[in-house]
Amino acid sequence: MSITYLEAIREAQSVALQKNDEVFIYGQDIGFFGGAFKSTKGLYNEFPDRVLDSPISEDAMVGLAVGAAIEGMRPIVEMQFADFSSVGFNQIVNQAATLYWRTSLACPITIRLPSGGTPGSGPFHSQCMETIYAHYPGTVVMAPSTVEDAYSMLLDAISIDDPVIFCEHKYLYYHLKAQQLPKKALPATKARIVRPGRHATIVTYSAMVHEAVSTAEKLSEDGFEIEIVDLRCVKPIDIETVLGSIARTGRVLAIGEAFPWGGVTAEIISQITSEGFNLLDAPPARLNSLDTPIPYHPELWRFHRPTAHSIEDKIRKLIKE
Amino acid sequence: MASGADHEDNLKNDSSEMVLDAFRWMVLARTFEDKISSIYKAGKIVGGVYVGKGQEAFSSALAVNLVKGKDIYSPLIRDMAGRSAFGEPLVDAARTYMGSSKGPTQGRDGNVHRGNPREGMPAMISHLGAMISVVNGILFARRMKGTLDDAVGATTIGDGGTSTGAFHEALNLAAVENLPLIVSVANNQFAYSTPNSKQFACDNITDKAVGYGITGVEVDGTDLVDCVNTFKLCVEKARAGDGPQLVVGNLLRLSGHGEHDDAPYISEDLRKSKLGEDCLSKAHNRILDEGWANQGDIDDIFKESDDEVKSAIHTAESEKVPDPYSHNWSAYSSSILNE
Numbered sequence: 001m002s003i004t005y006l007e008a009i010r011e012a013q014s015v016a017l018q019k020n021d022e023v024f025i026y027g028q029d030i031g032f033f034g035g036a037f038k039s040t041k042g043l044y045n046e047f048p049d050r051v052l053d054s055p056i057s058e059d060a061m062v063g064l065a066v067g068a069a070i071e072g073m074r075p076i077v078e079m080q081f082a083d084f085s086s087v088g089f090n091q092i093v094n095q096a097a098t099l100y101w102r103t104s105l106a107c108p109i110t111i112r113l114p115s116g117g118t119p120g121s122g123p124f125h126s127q128c129m130e131t132i133y134a135h136y137p138g139t140v141v142m143a144p145s146t147v148e149d150a151y152s153m154l155l156d157a158i159s160i161d162d163p164v165i166f167c168e169h170k171y172l173y174y175h176l177k178a179q180q181l182p183k184k185a186l187p188a189t190k191a192r193i194v195r196p197g198r199h200a201t202i203v204t205y206s207a208m209v210h211e212a213v214s215t216a217e218k219l220s221e222d223g224f225e226i227e228i229v230d231l232r233c234v235k236p237i238d239i240e241t242v243l244g245s246i247a248r249t250g251r252v253l254a255i256g257e258a259f260p261w262g263g264v265t266a267e268i269i270s271q272i273t274s275e276g277f278n279l280l281d282a283p284p285a286r287l288n289s290l291d292t293p294i295p296y297h298p299e300l301w302r303f304h305r306p307t308a309h310s311i312e313d314k315i316r317k318l319i320k321e
Numbered sequence: 322m323a324s325g326a327d328h329e330d331n332l333k334n335d336s337s338e339m340v341l342d343a344f345r346w347m348v349l350a351r352t353f354e355d356k357i358s359s360i361y362k363a364g365k366i367v368g369g370v371y372v373g374k375g376q377e378a379f380s381s382a383l384a385v386n387l388v389k390g391k392d393i394y395s396p397l398i399r400d401m402a403g404r405s406a407f408g409e410p411l412v413d414a415a416r417t418y419m420g421s422s423k424g425p426t427q428g429r430d431g432n433v434h435r436g437n438p439r440e441g442m443p444a445m446i447s448h449l450g451a452m453i454s455v456v457n458g459i460l461f462a463r464r465m466k467g468t469l470d471d472a473v474g475a476t477t478i479g480d481g482g483t484s485t486g487a488f489h490e491a492l493n494l495a496a497v498e499n500l501p502l503i504v505s506v507a508n509n510q511f512a513y514s515t516p517n518s519k520q521f522a523c524d525n526i527t528d529k530a531v532g533y534g535i536t537g538v539e540v541d542g543t544d545l546v547d548c549v550n551t552f553k554l555c556v557e558k559a560r561a562g563d564g565p566q567l568v569v570g571n572l573l574r575l576s577g578h579g580e581h582d583d584a585p586y587i588s589e590d591l592r593k594s595k596l597g598e599d600c601l602s603k604a605h606n607r608i609l610d611e612g613w614a615n616q617g618d619i620d621d622i623f624k625e626s627d628d629e630v631k632s633a634i635h636t637a638e639s640e641k642v643p644d645p646y647s648h649n650w651s652a653y654s655s656s657i658l659n660e
Binding site for chain 1: 425426427429430434436437438439443444446448451453455456458459460461462463465466486487491494497652653654655657
């Protein structure tokens with residue numbers, strides 16, 4: 001038996017719905033139809049009262065989730081694409097993320113964002129929004145890179161009493177497969193060393209973990225061992241694991257698929273330089289997408305995002321410094 | 322079955338107690354906000370002060386039709402009267418203005434941004450229209466859990482707030498889900514300084530209800546009895562499963578947007594028009610005319626309100642302000658995230 005990243009997300013929701021009557025899913029086309037990507041496939045048949053179609057109203061969807069959380073529920077909101085969550089931005093950052101601070105009442109909602117680029121998806125169906133939501137106090141932002149994490153971290157997200165932005169990567173939906181789902185897992189807020197190394201550390205998350213692994217495998221043939229840290233949760237950041245890795249390698253490259261200005265990679269570099277400057281043997285490096293909207297054509301798209309090829313260039317330079 | 326006119330008469334007869342109740346909250350709100358305004362003008366309140374002068378009838382008339390502990394009331398900027406009528410302790414209002422650490426927001430937010438969501442009163446954020454869908458969510462969740470019964474959720478907004486996308490999305494969603502939602506729109510003619518002519522092009526805000534497929538009614542927002550009776554009917558309809566109700570109260574804000582604003586954009590003609598009548602003195606006269614109370618009773622209401630306001634402000638003033646050094650500076654409720 002094998003299970004995909006997408007099926008793991010469906011399975012985690014199924015488990016959460018079974019275990020807890022307070023969980024419900026709300027989103028566009030997620031009921032009978034099973035969702036644009038089929039991540040709620042069949043759940044409506046099992047839980048017809050808790051897998052519910054919404055109008056195309058991202059603001060009202062998130063506002064509704066906050067109201068339901070006030071009433072003791074644990075809603076999961078599915079955005080059809082991460083890109084459209086911008087319409088619900090106000091409710092996410094100003095309503096949900098501030099609720100506990102303003103009223104001492106927790107806001108246990110999970111907002112699922114089908115994120116990231118796939119060939120041919122263009123500027124408005126490809127975005128990575130983790131930076132935007134991580135900027136605001138009160139949010140937790142997760143970006144799982146494996147089938148196992150997609151499952152266990154989504155269960156963690158649903159059980160956390162604060163708003164969680166769950167950035168699931170569309171490119172991984174069908175590409176990644178695992179033999180089985182984990183019974184036990186690392187807590188969602190901890191980073192994981194994916195691959196040990198000694199010449200440099202790559203800190204990344206989500207789909208970029210796999211590009212980094214390809215690069216590391218190639219460089220290994222030349223005798224360079226690259227350590228890879230998968231952040232898993234981009235907010236809060238497990239900076240201890242990152243610094244521990246740099247203490248072993250002395251060099252770091254932070255990679256993100258998101259736009260380059262500011263963002264998760266900038267935050268990582270900033271924390272490393274202020275808290276671990278003495279660990280560095282070379283200036284910390286950073287790689288993100290190009291600073292343009294995400295292109296449609298696959299040839300342009302592959303050039304726009306970081307790939308194993310552009311990562312290799314960066315790492316080779318970093319090792320020489 | 323009674324004819325429409327008979328029904329109207331019966332309502333008026335039945336509503337005298339509710340009118341008197343609402344009147345008490347109007348007096349309390351006016352007294353409190355006059356006092357808060359003078360403290361603000363003396364420089365003792367930081368931030369802003371936004372009062373509901375001229376809107377007290379419309380505000381309290383909705384809240385006296387709600388049942389605390391059962392219904393939801395999500396007030397906005399000019400709802401001091403409605404908040405009190407729904408059961409908000411006056412001292413909590415004073416504490417929020419004065420920045421007491423014992424207030425519901427502990428000094429983390431001020432003035433009108435207070436609430437108690439555990440008791441059916443969500444705390445507003447400043448983004449107009451955003452609270453409507455929160456009320457939708459509470460009603461939606463209760464229906465899912467089977468605990469809705471005949472409870473309703475009410476929230477308030479102004480003419481300007483009806484232009485937001487959030488207002489549209491939330492009303493449309495409430496209509497689709499046939500939620501027992503009451504949205505009251507205090508049509509006070511201006512959003513800060515912007516007149517309605519720059520806010521919407523339909524003849525009346527109730528026209529928007531037609532587009533959503535919900536009930537929309539208009540009321541003279543300066544007339545307490547009309548307001549009480551109109552909300553009574555709308556709340557009854559929502560309780561009975563008739564879906565969202567949009568209630569538009571036509572009135573004039575008898576103040577600036579905030580106490581910093583002397584509102585030069587409101588013309589003298591408009592101030593002197595019917596819209597500019599003071600709902601409080603109008604209700605006072607009506608109560609005397611109908612014989613629902615005598616002048617002595619009303620004097621007592623003013624006296625009691627005055628005492629209550631003084632006491633609440635005194636309490637709030639004597640309490641400690643928040644201490645940044647011992648404050649809990651965490652935006653997370655989960656302990657695992659605070660490690």
